[in-house]
Amino acid sequence: MKHLLTLLLSLIAIATSCTAGDPVTFTYQGEVAGIMCIHCTNKVEAAMKKLPDVQSVKITRNEKGGLPRLEIIATNARITREDAVKALGDDAKMYDIRSLKLLQAK
Numbered sequence: 001m002k003h004l005l006t007l008l009l010s011l012i013a014i015a016t017s018c019t020a021g022d023p024v025t026f027t028y029q030g031e032v033a034g035i036m037c038i039h040c041t042n043k044v045e046a047a048m049k050k051l052p053d054v055q056s057v058k059i060t061r062n063e064k065g066g067l068p069r070l071e072i073i074a075t076n077a078r079i080t081r082e083d084a085v086k087a088l089g090d091d092a093k094m095y096d097i098r099s100l101k102l103l104q105a106k
Contacts, residue, residue, distance in 0.1 A: 025075055028073075029100070077102065
């Protein structure tokens, strides 16, 4: 079902980008553990920017005291949590991407 939804979103993105002229962007949100300071934030953001077709990455504190939130905006509809962990490389030992899900396409 997950793959069917991803395929459907990809097809919608292609159809929309062909008619509108602007590339479709996909917003992903998740949580990442292990971030303690701005250096940690910069390290994780830099790793996520290496993912294919990523336009921006933002990590923010959770106002309710939970884990920091990760937001990725990309033109790629197929980024997974596993891709994000792989992008961290050896730093995946320090930072744990707990979740990453596709929220919307624009």
